[in-house]
Amino acid sequence: MLDDHSRYLLGLTACADEQDATVRAILTQHFRQFGLPWHILTDNGPPWGSPGQDLTALGAWLIRLGIRPWHGRPLHPTTQGKVERFHRTLKAEILRDAAYPDLVAAQTAFANWQTVYNHERPHHALALAVPASRYHPSPRPFPEVLPLWEYGPDDIVRAVIRAGQVQYHNRVVYISRALRGQRVALRPTPTDGVLAVYYCRERLGTVDLHQPALTLDRTTGDPAIGV
Numbered sequence: 001m002l003d004d005h006s007r008y009l010l011g012l013t014a015c016a017d018e019q020d021a022t023v024r025a026i027l028t029q030h031f032r033q034f035g036l037p038w039h040i041l042t043d044n045g046p047p048w049g050s051p052g053q054d055l056t057a058l059g060a061w062l063i064r065l066g067i068r069p070w071h072g073r074p075l076h077p078t079t080q081g082k083v084e085r086f087h088r089t090l091k092a093e094i095l096r097d098a099a100y101p102d103l104v105a106a107q108t109a110f111a112n113w114q115t116v117y118n119h120e121r122p123h124h125a126l127a128l129a130v131p132a133s134r135y136h137p138s139p140r141p142f143p144e145v146l147p148l149w150e151y152g153p154d155d156i157v158r159a160v161i162r163a164g165q166v167q168y169h170n171r172v173v174y175i176s177r178a179l180r181g182q183r184v185a186l187r188p189t190p191t192d193g194v195l196a197v198y199y200c201r202e203r204l205g206t207v208d209l210h211q212p213a214l215t216l217d218r219t220t221g222d223p224a225i226g227v
Contacts, residue, residue, distance in 0.1 A: 036067055038066075054177075117131070151185040160183070
């Protein structure tokens with residue numbers, strides 16, 4: 001987990017898997033220590049994203065925390081160029097010629113190298129300063145209880161049912177299974193008959209009521225960033 005501005009390495013963890021529970025626990029630890037970011041840029045693989053660009057449970061959790069998930073464009077690893085560059089450094093300095101017998105040994109090596117990376121190793125992108133000299137924790141504290149999001153008085157609020165759908169005027173539209181039991185808001189857009197769908201402050205896409213079958217058009221939401 002890297003800070004985009006300073007290149008400060010907030011966390012480098014040896015994990016047995018990449019499941020939602022594992023990733024969420026590690027993120028919680030970092031958020032408690034360093035505060036919440038406004039955005040987090042990841043790839044499209046699970047648990048961060050899904051092949052169909054559907055929202056994942058981890059993504060929904062981040063949105064509830066007030067963190068906007070950004071995903072790199074599929075098959076464009078340069079979107080996460082800073083992370084790719086970091087991975088090359090990591091492999092060259094502690095992975096390429098090492099064989100760790102278990103996760104504990106790997107984590108010990110990671111922790112020692114993290115100290116060197118943040119406090120001793122000059123970074124070319126920082127004019128040879130070290131990341132620790134540029135990093136400041138976020139002032140946004142991690143909430144131990146997820147806040148209840150309140151929509152506006154003019155929003156059309158609907159609960160997402162078990163199948164990941166909402167109902168509107170006796171019609172059904174699929175939103176996301178990750179939002180089962182959560183509330184979303186439908187808001188009119190300047191285009192007649194087109195509603196924008198929001199979860200908390202995140203726009204998920206639009207629904208065109210003129211179509212015979214209602215579907216969520218995710219391409220009309222904010223695009224993934226790229227370079």
